[in-house]
Amino acid sequence: VQLVESGGGLVQPGGSLRLSCVASGYTLDYYNVGWFRQAPGKEREGVSCSTTTDGSTYYTDSVKGRFTISRDSAKNTVYLEMNSLKPEDTGVYYCAAAPWTVHGLCQEPEAAEAWGQGTQVTVSS
Secondary structure (H helix, E strand, C coil), X not given: XXXXXXXXXXXXXXXXXXXXEEEECCCHHHEEEEEEEECCCCCCEEEEEECCXXXXXXXXXXXXXXXXXXXXXXXXXXXEEECCCCHHHCEEEEEEEEECCCCCCCXXXXXXXXXXXXXXXXXXX
């Protein structure tokens, strides 16, 4: 199984980016998925997660109202739409997938079955 992220880059504060995570080797419809980030000198943080069974979503407090997680089953892809970006959003963003039986992926990233290689997001003027 493989996850490949894309869409990172340099953006000014207040700008937007859309991250993509394409899965190969399995169907994401059977998996809970999430986006994590790690800033320099900080621990990895669960940013947003999506549960496949009921469609529920989780967002860490700092991104609520600004970020949106979504799936495209036809493309086997998960997206993270990021708006109103702030310098503190800077970091390497990773997508991860865990079997549908795993609950709370954002709180228990060790349960993930697969991780992407990461994509850098830098928010700076």
